[in-house]
Amino acid sequence: MTTQTLTPREAYQILRDIAQGIRLMRRIGEQGWLEIGSGLLTVEVDGWVFTLHNDGERLSHCDRCYDPEGAAYLYDTTHPYGTNPVEFMSQWEVQQVEKMLKAL
Template sequence: MSVQPLTAREAYQVLRDIALGFRTMRRLGTKSWPDIYCGQMTVEANGWVVTFYNDCATLDYCDSCYSPDGRAYIFDSMQRYGTDPVELLSTWEHAQLEKLLSAV
């Protein structure tokens, strides 16, 4: 029996919940968002493990998202537009998530 992957929409819901304050995230790793500047940062939020890509201090895309039950969303640069959870965020949600990432 294989585990179904997470859809971009399911991963987006986690990012949205973080942006709206329904989930609290904590950084996994030693470097903060400003310290990374260009690279990946992983956070945990209520059992979900999410890795973001920081491109010159800007939230670029969601590299991966793992649910507590082991399902995963993995970024693929060959996917069509709109399949990255970050692209599904509203402008306000995106800005709020960047602000929260800078603070953890």
């Protein structure tokens, strides 16, 4: 079985909705954003699952994302700039999502 690929833009659309308060996320796992300090945190949003990288309490990148049908976006350090969903986010959007992650 071949996994369908999500584009970074498709994953970004969900992150944008989170920032705007259109969608709510919930933490998967025991540790929260502040407890991790630096590392990965997984959240669920309307069936979408995002694993986000916390770099000193800053959202650095989306490590992976799965939509409800199982299509996946996987971070690859060899990809050129502009291929990570977080890179599409405005500064305001990143700040909003970080604020929400800290509250989880």
